[in-house]
Each structure stands twice: as structure tokens, then as C-alpha cells.
Amino acid sequence: MYLNCKTYFSYHYGTYSTEELVKQALSQQVRALALTNINGTPDVWEFVKLCREGNIKPLVGCEIRNDHRFSYILLAKNEVGLTVINRFLSLHKRDKTLFPDRPSLSDDVYIIYELNKFDPAALRANELIGVKPAEINKLYRVPVALYPDKFVVRQPVTFQNTRYFSLHRLLRAIDLNTLYTKLNPEDLAGKDETFKLESEIISTFEEHPTILARTNLLIEECGIETTLKTDKNKKCYTGSLQDDRDLLKKLALEGITKRYKNTTQEIEDRINKELKVIDKLNFNAYYLMVWDVIKFAQASNFFYVGRGSGANSIVAYLLEITNVDPIKLDLYFERFLNEFRTSPPDFDIDFSHKDRDAVISYIFDRYGEDHIALLGMYSTFKRRAIIRELGKVMGLPKAEIDRLVRNQQVRLPEDSWQRKIEQFGSLLLKFPNHHSIHAGGMLISEKPIYTYSAQEMPPKGFATSQMDMILVETIGLFKLDILSQRGLGHIKDTISLVKKNKGITIDINRVDDFMQDEKVAAQIRKADTIGCFYIESPAMRQLLLKLKCDDYLTLVAASSIIRPGVSQSGMMKTYIHNYHHPDQVKYLHPKMEDLLQETYGVMVYQEDVIKVAHHFGGLDMAESDILRRAMSGKYRGTKEMDRLQQKFFVNCEERGYPAQISLEVWRQIASFAGYSFSKAHSASFAIESYQSLYLKTYYPMEFMVGVINNFGGFYRTEFYFHELKRAGxxxxxxxxxxxxxxxxxxxxxxxxxxxxxxxxxxxxxxxxxxxxxxxxxxxxxxxxxxxxxxxxxxxxxxxxxxxxxxxxxxxxxxxxxxxxxxxxxxxxxxxxxxxxxxxxxxxxxxxxxxxLEEAIDEIEILGFSLGDLFSLADTNHAGITLATELPAHVGKEVTVTGRLVTTKDSWTKRNEHMMFGTFLDAQGNWLDTVHWPNSLVKFPFLGNGFYKMTGKVMEDFGVYAVEVRAMVKIGYKV
Structure with a gap:
């Protein structure tokens, strides 16, 4: 009966989540349900999974619309039918053509038209007419009895109730960019498109038993048998499983002489162990396909970084997929691939933003567009966007909308439009807003990609699946991440500039030499890292200074410590203290000392989360990995998370741990697991940081020009020109x-x-x-x-x-x-x-x-001035303390002037807004400030420019900042 159900993946139309739709069907003891979202199949596999769990027969297809108007329903008889539907959708989306009024599709697809669109006598075997319960009175003119195999019941399901019908109206207004009061009836779903009781529908059609019978027969005929969570990826790289196995082993053994001067038993044992697991889990082809991409990149002189948990694999290191030695860093392979993982891992390969599209094109050409797609995702409605969109379609003035966006605590009368925005906005939170593209995921399937998903065609022209990462895993596809980052562009362009400007050829892969270079070490120690990948932000530079970092392993740790979870939980400060005072480390429990001695009692890496959850909390390796994924947002749903938390505390109690210790361990896990890196990931970042550091140390002018020409970095372009001038x-x-x-x-x-x-x-x-x-x-x-x-x-x-x-x-x-x-x-x-x-x-x-006129022209035309703006600031420098003089004034009040570079929002333990400021002083040195809530309220930031500030100098592990008490913005001399 329910042959036309939609979820909120009918963007700006349906109001059911996929889970809510199936739950509603379960509550009404529905035996079969069809998901037919508008012009897409994005949540088909979540729907199939949920239906099977509820013992409901899932039927799948889509509702075709042209220019927001209903055309027909496509319903798949089987897997072949779903493939046909997905291909049909994809080709029209690719070519941006309207769907035909009457498509010619294989018999594996049923086409269901609305009543009175076509003469039933003219319909083909797979064409049907859907009759809505509300249309029952129109059948007196239709010769239903003459065509008993042509009519079926079509009860559309779009929203839950009248409240959600109102939400549906607002969504339609958002979609059509109009006031909701100006919507036409044909723009909306019918008010009866709800989950009516099956008995009520049967009663409505009791005088037309042939329609009920044909509907039941259709339900029997259609179905989807695809097994979920089984490998759907390209099976072989070479043509046979054995040849793949042999080639991967050959490449690994050849890589030993490139990577190691001497082979040890540890290296040989590690290689053999990994090859055995890779083969057992059918990952030979995946490794070889990634290796193939790397060979293409090397031949094209494309710089790349293999990072993520893939760097835990020595086979990846030997194939030059990554440049992190897992033996040297004691990285365990199981973080990447193990027999207990419930989801497939993936390699993350970074390329310059200038080279990435060429790599993607190569992969499409190499494996054929029918088997390749970029991974899709969807953007969801967030608070600010909800207020703006709802305010607009309700007709609120822009000034009023802006006020609501700024002020979350505004008091609203019960009958106000603002209250309506709040009420409907709460329903709209986390609704999908539109289809988007994953940052870098690519899918390479054995069967045509249409077997699983329809494809969108974004502006860049690479076919993109409608499925997101979670659903890809649900059906058993692995992704390969081909990512873009500008740091590699900095490096590549700098090498080219040095060759052109100085005639010097740089081997940027001599990273081990860079790590031993005293000049590079000195550069890190003084945090002179502006422009260097991942280590140039104010927070990172302060961390480097606090750690007195000048070696690779400390830089690896810093790359993870800086992440929000560790820093905001207070564990970053603990780590810094323990790092400088290893003899004073206080471990929560002797077991924790065994697990976290390397990181001074602090969970720094994702591996630490897994180790603690497994060895301390008694979760098995698979559960520990699920815990890590759940906390990093890569696991949909909270049921499993709740179960693991409960099991963790039960196990801790059984092992006799004091309750307060168990609670603190769990707090530390939960506080940063979602933001921390794997150790291998941090190690990969640290290698690229060293490459940037080496170039900045020895070729600072060419390096900064490279940064400027890639328009990438933490700071605005003008501050890289400032660094360029400082370099001479x-x-x-x-x-x-x-x-x-x-x-x-x-x-x-x-x-x-x-x-x-x-x-x-x-x-x-x-x-x-x-x-x-x-x-x-x-x-x-x-x-x-x-x-x-x-x-x-x-x-x-x-x-x-x-x-x-x-x-x-x-x-x-x-x-x-x-x-x-x-x-x-x-x-x-x-x-x-x-x-x-x-x-x-x-x-x-x-x-x-x-x-001043020259500076104004430059700022207006370039966006920044090339001259000395400080000389134009309307202030004298008498009594002003410079950044280099702060160490002599710790605990004292000083007055400083600075040109604002950037600010960072933060919140106190009482959830009060505070900020950190970064400035340049009159000598061009970096100056850091802290603005507590009371000060910030009285003396807020007023945009870019010059500020004169008074406050106390504070010191933290050798890093100096001014705690601002008062602040005034300075203008320019006229």
C-alpha cells in the first residue's frame, strides 16, 4: 500500500528521518514499505538495513519530478532494477536534461503514473497507474475492471502530522525561495500524505478488490536481496587474486632495500605478519590500487603525503604510499587493519590543490567511469542557517533576523514569529539541506557504481555518489581519500623558485637529514614557523615554545596535543608540565602507567584511546575501535556508544578500580577522542612540517613567495608579505x-x-x-x-x-x-x-x-598595504612596551600597541565568552594577548587595525602574553 514514501532526503520536501519512517511502519505492523525519494536514492541502504532489522520487506525506487512537479514513480523489481534506476537518474543529472514524460526502461523496473495521465490500454507490461485513496471517487469514469493488472494503491507518505505539514510548507518555501504564504497548492504535498492505517486504506478500496490484489502482487514481485556489509570493492588489480598477492609481496620485498640500510628480523616478521592479514582481509587489490596512484603521482612530479592510520603499515611504507617508518615510531599495524575491525580502513593521500584534479581524472580513466565515483555527503541545517532561512520565508526584516542570529538568549512572546522560528527550527535541526561532496573520498567498485547509488554531477565534472560515508560502509565499499592541501603547493613551488632563482636543486625527501639539522631545530625552538604546514597558528607556535620543541617525536606529539579535545580538557597543560617534569608524573592507576608512559600519563593519540579502552576498560579490540569511531563522529547512532560506556564501567567495577578513577579515565577518553589524531597521522604531518621548516630556514624568501602564490595558510596574505620583508x-x-x-x-x-x-x-x-x-x-x-x-x-x-x-x-x-x-x-x-x-x-x-593616501589605495586595491603602516598609526610610542621586552615585566602592568592579526574565540568554565588576540608590534614581532569576559565586554574588538592596550604580563612555560585590562582602537594620522 505504501508505494510512495519519502524521507527528509527528498530535500526540502519530506520530514521523516529514515529511522522514523521505518519506526512508524513497525508501530503500524506494516509488512512492506517502499522508499521513493525525489530524484534520488541517497538513503536506500540505511532503509534496507532498518527494514530488515524490523522484519519489514523493503522496496526501493524513487519519485521522478520535473521542475518540482510529479511525473511518476520508479520501483525496482530487484537489484538489476535498482541499477537501472540509478543509471537513469545519473545520466539525466549529468546531462542536466529533463526526465522524459514516459521513460523506456527494462522490465526490472515498474513505472507508476498518476491517475488519468495515460490510457491504461496503451501501457506496457511494466507500466502501472497509482490511485491515491483521495482519488477513489474519480474511478467511476475509469474502466478499472477491464484492466485489473494496471491499477495499484498509491498512498504517499511525506510528513507525520499537521505540525510537520507546516514544517513541510516552510521547507517548500525555502526551496522555492519565496514567502510561505505565496506558495501555490501544487507546490505542496497533499494534506493527506501521512501514514494512514492499512485497514483504513483497504476499507477505502473495498469496492475495487482488483486494485488491492494487484498492489499485493506488486509487493510480492519487488524486493532487494543485496547482502550488506560484504566486500563490494574492485576485487583484483592484476586480473587474479593470486597475481595480486604475488605482486604485493614482490613490491614489499623490493621496497626493503630502498627504505632500510639493514634488514632485521623485526622488519621481516612485521612484513610477513602484515601481508598475511592484508591477504586474509582481501586488501591486496586496495594496496595495489593506491600504489598505482602513487606511481602516477611520482611520474607526474606531483608532491603527496600519505597519512592517517595507513602510516601504521610497514607495507605502505615500503610501497612509498607513506613516508612514516612504523618500526622507528613503534606504530602498531592493528590501528589500521585488523581482523576485529567492523569497518574498512582507508588511505588518506594529500596532493597539492593544483594537482589533485589530475589525480582524480587518472583514477576515473584507469578504472572506468562506471566503476568510479567521488564519495558524497550532505550538509545539514544548522542554527544560524535555520534562523536565516525561516526568517526569510516568514517575511521577517533582515535586521530582525540578524538580531536573532546574534542573540541565542533573546526572550520571545508566545505568539511571535520569532517563537515560531524557534519551534520549527528545533524540528529542522540536523535535517539534510543539500547534497555535497566528501572532502576527498573515492569509491572503486567491482560492479558498476550504479548498483548501489545514483550519482550527482557537481560543477567540477566528477560523478559523485548520493551515498555518504556511513552508507558506503553499510553496503561494504571502501573509500580511498584523495585530498587537497595547500602546504604541498608551498613546498613544490618553493623548490621550483629556488631552482630558478638560485640554481639549486633540492631533494625534499631528505627528511632524516632535516631532523638532524641544528638550524632547523633552532627554527622550531623559537617557533619561527609562519607559513609552515600545520605549525604556524598562534596556538601551535605557543605550544612549540612551551615544549621547547626541537625534535621530531615532540613535534609528532604536539600535532595531536593541539587538537581541541586535548587542549580544552586541560590535558594539554598537564602534558606540558609532565613533559618538563617526568619524575613528577602522577598516573591515575598503575595500569595507566604501563599504557601511557611514553606520553607522560596523557592520552595524546587515538591509539591511546584504544589501548586504554582495551587494556584498562576491558573492551575487546573491535569495541575499542568502535568507541574511537563513535567519538570521532564516524559512527551513526548512539545505542552502541551507550552500550560500550555501560560495559566499560561494569568492567572497571569488576576489576576493582575506584569509581572516581574510572570516571576520570572515561572523561579523558570522551573529552578528546573525537579530535585526536592517530600517531601515524601526526607523524605524517610532522614530516611535512619538517620539509616546510627546512625550506623556510634556508630559503625564506622563496618559501614565503611559494606560500603567497598558493593563497594558503592560517593568516591573511598581507602577513606573509610582512614575513617576506622580514626575510630581507x-x-x-x-x-x-x-x-x-x-x-x-x-x-x-x-x-x-x-x-x-x-x-x-x-x-x-x-x-x-x-x-x-x-x-x-x-x-x-x-x-x-x-x-x-x-x-x-x-x-x-x-x-x-x-x-x-x-x-x-x-x-x-x-x-x-x-x-x-x-x-x-x-x-x-x-x-x-x-x-x-x-x-x-x-x-x-x-x-x-x-x-596615508598611498596606503589607502593599496588597501582598497590589493586588500593590504605594502608599506610600514605602524608609522601611520595615530599614536606616539612613548611608554610603550615591545614584545621582546615582555619577559622583563612579568607580573607588571604594561601598555602595548599592536596591529591586529587574528583573534580566537574561547569560553571559560562558566561558559562566558573570552578571546585571544594576536598582534604585530612596532618592530614587526608577534604579540599575544588574553581578553577575559569582563574586559571583553567593556573593550570589544572593533575589526582590523591598531589597538593600544594596557594589562598585566603573564608567563606560561616561557611564553609571554598580556592580560588586557583596557583597550582602545587607534586610527591613522590625517
Missing amino acids: AKVHAPCVNNSELFTSIIGDEVYVGLIHIEKLNDSLKERILFERNHHGLFLSLKDFIERVQPGLELLNILIRINALRFTGINKKDLLWRANFMQKRAKDQTVVAVLFQEEEVEFQLPELYSNP
Whole structure:
């Protein structure tokens, strides 16, 4: 009867979660249920799983709509039918074409039209007519009895009750971007699209037993038999399982001589153990496919980092998938792959943002688009978006919406629109909002990917599954993460710049040498790490200083300690203290000392969570891994989490642990397990950090240009130019005769790239470079205008940023001349001339400019100034303490001035808002501040610029900051 059910994966339409839909069916003792979401099958496998658990027969398909209007229902007879449906959906989404009014599909798919759309006599064997209970009175004109095999009951299920119908109306208004009061009836589901009792439906159709009989027969005919949680991935890399096994072993053995000077028994035993487990769990092909991607990347000179738990594998290390030696770091393979894991692991491979798409294209070409898809995901409604969307469709003024977004505690009258937003917003939380793309996951299946999922076609043009990560695991697909990060672009571009600028070839893989380099160690010790991957943020730089970090293992630990769970739980401070005073470490329990001696009694890595849960809390390895995944948000549902928590405490009680100790251990697990890294992941990050550090230490100017040209890092671009100048570079504003598209360096001379002049369109930038490269330098203003034809507005921008300073003319004078020349030429057709005309000469009064005007032009056009802004700040420096002088004033009150770099929000134990500030002082050194709630309320931050602050100097493990008591924003000198 229920052949047309939707969940909230009918985006902006349905209001049932998948679980709620099945629960409702269970409560009404429904024996069969069809999931038919609009133009998609995203939650099919969760639906199938839940139905099977409830002993309900799952039927699957979709509801086809064109321009928000119902067309027909597709219902799969079997797995082949689902494949046909998914392919049908995908092809139309890919080509962005309307669905046909009457599709021609195989007999493995039933097509159910609405009443009176087609003459039943003209329908094919797999075409049916769906009759809604509300349409029963329309059947008196329809010859139902003549076509007993053509009519079925169609009771749509879209929402739970009248309250959720109201939510449905709001969702439709959001989708159509209109006021909900302006919706037309055809924009909405019928008010009767609820879960009516089956007995009521049967009663409605009692005069049409043939329709009931045909509906029951359809239910019997359709079904889905796919086994969940079984391997659906590409089975072989070479063509046979044995050849895969042999090739992987051969590659691993060949890798020994590349990676190790001497082979030990420990290395051989580890390799043999891993190969045995990899083979037993059918992971040979997966390793080889990843190896194949790495070979392509190496041949293409693409920089990459293999990270995540995959770095726990020595076989991955030998195949050069990762660069972390698990023997050296004592990483255990079981964190990546073991017989107890309930979900498949995956390799995470980072590429430069410039190279990633080429790698993805290679994988699509290598294995065929029918077997490849990017992993999908979905964005959910969050509080701010809910308020804005609901406020908009309810007609609230923008100012009122902004006020609601800012203030969560606002008191609302019962009958207000704001109260309605609050009420319906609470229902909408966590609803899927729209389909999206996972950060890097790729699927490679043995059968066509359509067997499991329809595909979307995002703007970049790579087919993307409608399933998310959880559902991929439910059916048994592994993902390969091909990720993007800009740090690798920094490294690659720096190496190229050093080669071009200094003629030096850098082997960036000499990481072991970098780790022994005293200059690099000194760079870490003083936290001079701006621009370096993962270790440049204010919090990370402070941590490095507090740890006095200058070695690889400490940097590995720091990469995990900085994560929110460890830092916010107070364990970061404990770790720092214990690190400096190992003889004073107080372990919660002797068992904990055995487990956490390496990390001074603190759980730093995900491996620590697993070890403690298993050896201390008595959970088996599979349960310990589920615990880790559940806390990191990679496990859907809370039932299993609740069970594990209960079992943990029961086991602790049986082992005789004091209750307060068990509670504290669990608190520590829960506080950071979701944010911590695996040790191998941190180790991979630390290797890339060392590569960046080496380049910054020995080639600081080229390195900073590389950072700037990749537009990536913790800070805004202007602060990387600041670092560039500190490194000794002479930075010049853009110049049409010297600048390239990206920032360039010759010797120590740096020209800002034209790309930073955002108001210039791309075609003009290309014309400037083409003309200069093919026809020589520009000789005069007139020459530039005639050759490039920039137009008056864009020409003025170039002049204001001093990009035509090669003329030797004052830029105000140049603006007058340019406007005169452009107006003269405005109506003239541009043609080639045999002889150059003489430029019109005229005298202008002397036009003065001041440094503030120059700075304002740069800020307006580039987004930042290249000069010394501190000299323009409206303050004198008498009585001002500099950042380098803070150690001499610990505990004392000082006054400091700083140019704001960034802020970080935080909350006290009382949940009061506080902030941390990062500034540059007058000498260009970094200055840190703390703003407690009372101070922040009285003296809030007022945007970027200069601030004068008074407060007490505080010291924490050798790191100095000012506890701000008062703060005022400083303007510029006029």
C-alpha cells in the first residue's frame, strides 16, 4: 500500500528521518514499505538495513519530478532494477536534461503514473497507474475492471502530522525561495500524505478488490536481496587474486632495500605478519590500487603525503604510499587493519590543490567511469542557517533576523514569529539541506557504481555518489581519500623558485637529514614557523615554545596535543608540565602507567584511546575501535556508544578500580577522542612540517613567495608579505613591466603578482602579459593604452596601485593624463598605424600625495598595504612596551600597541565568552594577548587595525602574553 514514501532526503520536501519512517511502519505492523525519494536514492541502504532489522520487506525506487512537479514513480523489481534506476537518474543529472514524460526502461523496473495521465490500454507490461485513496471517487469514469493488472494503491507518505505539514510548507518555501504564504497548492504535498492505517486504506478500496490484489502482487514481485556489509570493492588489480598477492609481496620485498640500510628480523616478521592479514582481509587489490596512484603521482612530479592510520603499515611504507617508518615510531599495524575491525580502513593521500584534479581524472580513466565515483555527503541545517532561512520565508526584516542570529538568549512572546522560528527550527535541526561532496573520498567498485547509488554531477565534472560515508560502509565499499592541501603547493613551488632563482636543486625527501639539522631545530625552538604546514597558528607556535620543541617525536606529539579535545580538557597543560617534569608524573592507576608512559600519563593519540579502552576498560579490540569511531563522529547512532560506556564501567567495577578513577579515565577518553589524531597521522604531518621548516630556514624568501602564490595558510596574505620583508626581500607593488600573474622573485627583488589586483578581470591580466612577452616592454602611458586597451576604470586602478610607475610620472599627474587620453580615444576605432602620433604635452600644477593616501589605495586595491603602516598609526610610542621586552615585566602592568592579526574565540568554565588576540608590534614581532569576559565586554574588538592596550604580563612555560585590562582602537594620522 505504501508505494510512495519519502524521507527528509527528498530535500526540502519530506520530514521523516529514515529511522522514523521505518519506526512508524513497525508501530503500524506494516509488512512492506517502499522508499521513493525525489530524484534520488541517497538513503536506500540505511532503509534496507532498518527494514530488515524490523522484519519489514523493503522496496526501493524513487519519485521522478520535473521542475518540482510529479511525473511518476520508479520501483525496482530487484537489484538489476535498482541499477537501472540509478543509471537513469545519473545520466539525466549529468546531462542536466529533463526526465522524459514516459521513460523506456527494462522490465526490472515498474513505472507508476498518476491517475488519468495515460490510457491504461496503451501501457506496457511494466507500466502501472497509482490511485491515491483521495482519488477513489474519480474511478467511476475509469474502466478499472477491464484492466485489473494496471491499477495499484498509491498512498504517499511525506510528513507525520499537521505540525510537520507546516514544517513541510516552510521547507517548500525555502526551496522555492519565496514567502510561505505565496506558495501555490501544487507546490505542496497533499494534506493527506501521512501514514494512514492499512485497514483504513483497504476499507477505502473495498469496492475495487482488483486494485488491492494487484498492489499485493506488486509487493510480492519487488524486493532487494543485496547482502550488506560484504566486500563490494574492485576485487583484483592484476586480473587474479593470486597475481595480486604475488605482486604485493614482490613490491614489499623490493621496497626493503630502498627504505632500510639493514634488514632485521623485526622488519621481516612485521612484513610477513602484515601481508598475511592484508591477504586474509582481501586488501591486496586496495594496496595495489593506491600504489598505482602513487606511481602516477611520482611520474607526474606531483608532491603527496600519505597519512592517517595507513602510516601504521610497514607495507605502505615500503610501497612509498607513506613516508612514516612504523618500526622507528613503534606504530602498531592493528590501528589500521585488523581482523576485529567492523569497518574498512582507508588511505588518506594529500596532493597539492593544483594537482589533485589530475589525480582524480587518472583514477576515473584507469578504472572506468562506471566503476568510479567521488564519495558524497550532505550538509545539514544548522542554527544560524535555520534562523536565516525561516526568517526569510516568514517575511521577517533582515535586521530582525540578524538580531536573532546574534542573540541565542533573546526572550520571545508566545505568539511571535520569532517563537515560531524557534519551534520549527528545533524540528529542522540536523535535517539534510543539500547534497555535497566528501572532502576527498573515492569509491572503486567491482560492479558498476550504479548498483548501489545514483550519482550527482557537481560543477567540477566528477560523478559523485548520493551515498555518504556511513552508507558506503553499510553496503561494504571502501573509500580511498584523495585530498587537497595547500602546504604541498608551498613546498613544490618553493623548490621550483629556488631552482630558478638560485640554481639549486633540492631533494625534499631528505627528511632524516632535516631532523638532524641544528638550524632547523633552532627554527622550531623559537617557533619561527609562519607559513609552515600545520605549525604556524598562534596556538601551535605557543605550544612549540612551551615544549621547547626541537625534535621530531615532540613535534609528532604536539600535532595531536593541539587538537581541541586535548587542549580544552586541560590535558594539554598537564602534558606540558609532565613533559618538563617526568619524575613528577602522577598516573591515575598503575595500569595507566604501563599504557601511557611514553606520553607522560596523557592520552595524546587515538591509539591511546584504544589501548586504554582495551587494556584498562576491558573492551575487546573491535569495541575499542568502535568507541574511537563513535567519538570521532564516524559512527551513526548512539545505542552502541551507550552500550560500550555501560560495559566499560561494569568492567572497571569488576576489576576493582575506584569509581572516581574510572570516571576520570572515561572523561579523558570522551573529552578528546573525537579530535585526536592517530600517531601515524601526526607523524605524517610532522614530516611535512619538517620539509616546510627546512625550506623556510634556508630559503625564506622563496618559501614565503611559494606560500603567497598558493593563497594558503592560517593568516591573511598581507602577513606573509610582512614575513617576506622580514626575510630581507625588497617587495615592490605590481608593475605592468615587471610583474607576472603570480608574485615573482629575482634575487631578493619581489614583485607582487597581478593576480592580487582583484578588480582587474582575467582577460586584462592576460592581455598585459601577452603584449609584454610578445611585443616588448611598455614604453609610455600612450603605448600601454594603445596596446592593451584597458578602459578608463581599470586603467585608473592600475595607476592608483602604481603599476605604471615605469613612466616616471607622479601617479596623480598620470591619472589626469590617462583620463584625458582615454576620453579623446573614446569614440575612435582602434586600428594599426604606420607612424606613431606625438603625445599631447601639457603642464599640470605640482600634485602632492602623502603616505596615508598611498596606503589607502593599496588597501582598497590589493586588500593590504605594502608599506610600514605602524608609522601611520595615530599614536606616539612613548611608554610603550615591545614584545621582546615582555619577559622583563612579568607580573607588571604594561601598555602595548599592536596591529591586529587574528583573534580566537574561547569560553571559560562558566561558559562566558573570552578571546585571544594576536598582534604585530612596532618592530614587526608577534604579540599575544588574553581578553577575559569582563574586559571583553567593556573593550570589544572593533575589526582590523591598531589597538593600544594596557594589562598585566603573564608567563606560561616561557611564553609571554598580556592580560588586557583596557583597550582602545587607534586610527591613522590625517
